[in-house]
Amino acid sequence: MNDNPLELLSPEECTNTILELSGVEFEPDIAVDLWSNILKHKWLLSEKLGRDVGLRTACIDFLENMEQAPDEYLTYQQKNILSEMGAQTISRKMWDTISDSQPPKQLVQRRIIMPLMEESLSLKHGVVPPKAIVFFGPPGTGKTHFVKAIAGVLAWRYIEIVPSMLMADGVEKIGANLREVMEKARNLDEVVLFIDEFEEIAGSRDMADRIDKSITNEFLKQIPLLKEQQNKILLVCATNYIRDLDAAMLRPGRFDCIIPVGGLDREGRTTILEHYLSTLNTGQIDLDRLVEMTSGFTPADIQYLFQQVAHFAFEQELATQKDYLVTAETFIDITPKVLPSLSDEVIEEFEKDSVNFSRV
Template sequence: MTTWRIRDFHPSDLDGILHLWGAMTASGIEPVYSLSEVLASCQADYAAVALHGDDVIGAAVARAAHEQGWIVFLATLPEWRSRGIGTALLSALEHRMAPLGLTKLSALMPDTETRVDAFLNRGFKDVKNLRFFERQIPVQRAELGPLAQLGGRVLPRDLWENVAGMRREKQLLERRLVLPLAEAELADEFGVVPPRAVVLFGPPGTGKTTFAKAIASRLEWPFVEVFPSRLAGDSEGLAGALRRTFTEIAELEHAVVFLDEVEEIASHRAGDPPSPMQGVTNELLKIIPAFREQSGRLLVCATNFIRALDSAFLRHGRFDYVVPIGLPDAEARSAMWQRFIPEAVLGNVDVDQLVARTEGFSPADIEFAARSASQRALEKAVYAPDGGASAAADGGATAAADGWASAAADGGEVPAVSDLAGGRPTGTGANGRRGPSTEDYLEAIAETKTTVSEEVAAAFLEDIEQLARV
């Protein structure tokens, strides 16, 4: 006589599910779905339990996705196996899900699972030559609301690889920041405390914001940028708005929090009586220790003027590292040029010459020069019948611009774009070449004003000696 029965899952059965889960894992079986997923599906999707008296001795849980159903959990206590309970549970699930009109019911089971007969008895096929792939989604559903309210986002996963060159800086950040945060358990074995806050400093345009985003991308953590200028108009004042913002950030499981141009709210405190901005600095100095107590978070502050920061701000215990981000070296400049030059003409451009001519250029300077070269090459190809050589030689583009300015100043009519070429655009130069040449790039480089002066570059080297902490 059958001494067990099958019924729908009741909330009171949760302890029984936990007992089944513990018995499964104790026997060396690692379930495919997590316990939280199984419990969620018990209450929101489809679940059946096997009872002996009032005790749960088996359970099957499933969910539906479009026209396919998935078995996410099937377990029976060891002493109750080989009695047809698993087959009966699968039959009960299939019956309950029949109104959905599913075309397929599937299951993913670990290699160590012994419940194969239960599936075969219900007509499931053991499909060979399949591999199971999965990846964890970094932001849970419950976090989406708070993240959106903060203006945060999950960045593409390839930003780290897209940081051209800068090998020295990338290696330093990878080892000091990413490694202990991504491998927290391993770091703990070695007694390494994962970093909680870091300052990136360097001249303008050297890629500090890019690195902050790349760190978030590498960790697959949400990126939240805090804009003090936007918080300044808050009814609570900037200090109160900062405090509330960091309280909201605490609701996220993981986050890379970015404060750019932090010197604006953490500059040297001076004067009597204290200014309102000193109150903001004081508040920020209080926020950082509290922020450091929360795991799974990293505060990245960036500044162009590290000397302007209050001395207490950089004190040990607030920031784990103070990392210099300088101008790109030759390798980095080469990688940047190769990224910006169109692939169709890359083989015909003397990249080494461009690299040599852009020493002292920031990444932003190189990008500007590359875009400028592409623009001038496009204009030559489209509007100059001879390929644009004469226009480049005699400053035709400048003359055209002067013509527009004169016409506008005299109240006359600005000439149409097609008139500047003396007729319909040709689309290419006389030589049929499409895309910028080495000469185009060199001309653009010569006309680009660099962001970082020699004086600023020299001061940066002094700052590395005096303030860097890596």
């Protein structure tokens, strides 16, 4: 629509064109505003009806429905952006797959979900609902899972941006693509915008080359713009490498919370194990023993273990043509072959990061 010369009319030309189309004469400064809305309305009507609607029809329809037309246009535009950005609806149930004892569930509940859901109570007590947060922690600890679960529980749409998507047009274009994505996202309402592998676009500028620096700078500009918006958008950024982020990115005022996502305790493992056990064809299982055996396992390790067990069971039955039940013995055989991601060393580093970088 930007190439359309109709968009470049002078105020007087707007007055005359609208007069010609509708028979109504508006002051030039009002006509300019009306004209841009009429063009949007023409596009909206054409999209809705699936055919190109003439200017006269669009102009008259717009003037007749002047009150609701801009709102309708906004809603329609949002729908378009949502599908373009691959917005997903997440089930509320996802939140229940996370045990109450799994950090940071309770923290997220208190600091993120309640202030966003109880808006007027937040306002009454001067609590500022969060707009931008960071999750950090070792791979596979459930950061992405948490973000989706938040979207589910808020009943907001979930949009994921992976930096590799921004690289599609070459490295030089990452900054521009990031700006464009963020501009689009700012038009949306009730959306959780998730940026994974956040260090790719927010790395420290000390060590970076020129292009990397410009991407980090662009991102630094985008956060306050997003925070100024009145609509409900929660930006969540996740990283495995919190130490590599630019210091300016982590300064108070940019992100509302910086939240560590670490290992699972017994209860956390039990909840996830129960979930995955329900997907298998099981016989006698010793859950306590399994919880014991999976110390140091992340949710991703548990998922991997269950994939191995499922394949084993499948192949057994295929070979013997007899019902194969997964039992405690199956797990005793297979679990030692899966190495826990959270070694003492990884946990130690994560704990240091938690002390140095957390802000909740």
